[in-house]
Amino acid sequence: MKSSTTFDVAVIGAGVFGAWTTLELRMAKLRVLLIDAYGSGNSRSSSGGESRIIRMSYGDAAVYTRFAQQSLPRWIELSKQNADPLFDPTGVLFTALPSTPHFEHSRATLEKAGIPFDYLDNSTLCARYPQIEFPDNSVGLLEPGSGALMARRAVRAVAAAATKLGVTYRQEAIFVPPAKDTLDAVFTRSNGRIEAGQFVFACGAWLPRLFPHLLKRLIHPTRQEIFFFGAPPGSGQFSPPSMPIWIDFGLAVYSFPDLEGRGVKFAIDRHGPAFDPDLGSRQISAKSIRDVRQLATRHFPALAGAPLLETRVCQYENTNNGDFLIDRHPDLRNVWIAGGGSGHGFKHGPAVGEYVSAMVRGTAKPEPRFLFVAQPATWERSIY
Numbered sequence: 348m349k350s351s352t353t354f355d356v357a358v359i360g361a362g363v364f365g366a367w368t369t370l371e372l373r374m375a376k377l378r379v380l381l382i383d384a385y386g387s388g389n390s391r392s393s394s395g396g397e398s399r400i401i402r403m404s405y406g407d408a409a410v411y412t413r414f415a416q417q418s419l420p421r422w423i424e425l426s427k428q429n430a431d432p433l434f435d436p437t438g439v440l441f442t443a444l445p446s447t448p449h450f451e452h453s454r455a456t457l458e459k460a461g462i463p464f465d466y467l468d469n470s471t472l473c474a475r476y477p478q479i480e481f482p483d484n485s486v487g488l489l490e491p492g493s494g495a496l497m498a499r500r501a502v503r504a505v506a507a508a509a510t511k512l513g514v515t516y517r518q519e520a521i522f523v524p525p526a527k528d529t530l531d532a533v534f535t536r537s538n539g540r541i542e543a544g545q546f547v548f549a550c551g552a553w554l555p556r557l558f559p560h561l562l563k564r565l566i567h568p569t570r571q572e573i574f575f576f577g578a579p580p581g582s583g584q585f586s587p588p589s590m591p592i593w594i595d596f597g598l599a600v601y602s603f604p605d606l607e608g609r610g611v612k613f614a615i616d617r618h619g620p621a622f623d624p625d626l627g628s629r630q631i632s633a634k635s636i637r638d639v640r641q642l643a644t645r646h647f648p649a650l651a652g653a654p655l656l657e658t659r660v661c662q663y664e665n666t667n668n669g670d671f672l673i674d675r676h677p678d679l680r681n682v683w684i685a686g687g688g689s690g691h692g693f694k695h696g697p698a699v700g701e702y703v704s705a706m707v708r709g710t711a712k713p714e715p716r717f718l719f720v721a722q723p724a725t726w727e728r729s730i731y
């Protein structure tokens with residue numbers, strides 16, 4: 348066995364949940380180790396994408412509105428310290444048919460939380476965004492202060508900020524030995540032993556592999572495809588401020604404007620098939636490209652014939668009801684699970700980090716929705 352080192356907390360997984368957690372633990376003066384098998388923001392991780400939406404509209408799930416509201420200033424602060432921006436205030440436009448419950452609940456929650464937004468009736472919506480074909484009668488809710496997080500760059504900036512503050516980082520693949528009541532150490536594939544007082548597993552879609560008995564029925568990784576279409580040359584109609592991020596939960600589609608010249612991002616927000624985060628193929632079929640091009644052109648007629656600049660395959664790590672799963676391991680009292688981002692976790696990184704750090708230090712009031720006991724027995728395939 349190689350020599351061991353003792354930390355107050357070892358955080359396994361340097362995605363957005365693990366990176367913010369280590370930063371918060373270190374700010375609380377703990378000795379912290381951050382470990383990742385492939386590196387922070389790697390292409391297999393859910394946090395390793397080009398961009399992620401930060402929005403406040405969450406229907407009546409006020410805890411996520413609060414978490415997003417708490418997180419945005421932290422992202423902006425970090426963005427100001429970074430050479431390249433991590434946040435682009437594109438605005439986020441959420442559309443729906445009139446009286447759709449999720450839309451009306453979002454509107455009420457935003458009002459209650461004092462978050463600025465504009466309600467756009469159908470004629471205002473169509474006049475303001477002529478480049479988007481909305482379903483007939485759609486109405487809109489525009490959050491002007493929300494926007495895009497440059498995900499891979501942002502998560503790497505968080506991990507760098509943590510190491511600058513004194514967090515130790517190692518690139519290692521961890522496995523968990525059998526243990527009863529308390530976990531003394533974890534092991535690396537190269538046979539290293541890592542000891543810590545407490546362990547936080549923030550391993551996204553890999554969590555069911557590390558804890559199969561506990562998590563294989565609670566976290567379901569699914570394959571998700573992303574497409575970037577080239578905007579017409581010299582045209583600002585697909586760039587901010589002319590075009591915001593657009594989400595329509597009824598249609599289950601979302602799009603980003605052309606950010607940093609990468610193309611107009613378009614995706615379907617339905618759960619794809621089961622996916623292996625290590626070995627799953629990240630190529631996209633010709634049929635998928637045809638189907639998505641047809642859908643994208645229906646909503647953005649000016650993109651007809653646009654070149655497909657890039658595609659990406661990523662995985663959601665869905666819990667049974669779409670809520671985060673952040674709780675103490677039921678059998679190991681010094682082990683914490685921090686996962687279940689379920690396709691909407693990135694924006695909440697700062698608030699999740701604060702919350703996990705407080706849970707580990709015993710100062711948090713547990714959020715009932717995030718606990719094991721709140722998870723239904725079967726997968727309901729909800730989408731936030």
Ligand SMILES: Cc1cc2nc3c(=O)[nH]c(=O)nc-3n(C[C@H](O)[C@H](O)[C@H](O)COP(=O)(O)OP(=O)(O)OC[C@H]3O[C@@H](n4cnc5c(N)ncnc54)[C@H](O)[C@@H]3O)c2cc1C
Nearest residue numbers: 360362363364384393394400521551661688691692693694
């Ligand atoms: C296509 C797509 C679009 C999305 N859109 C949005 C959006 O618009 N807005 C939003 O807020 N969220 C969005 N999400 C969700 C969000 O990206 C995720 O919820 C979030 O990134 C999850 O972060 P994480 O830290 O839990 O997991 P990850 O980012 O996957 O990080 C887990 C890390 O653990 C490491 N790891 C795993 N096993 C081990 C091991 N044994 N040893 C060491 N390290 C290990 C991995 O290498 C990885 O880096 C989207 C997700 C996808 C896939």
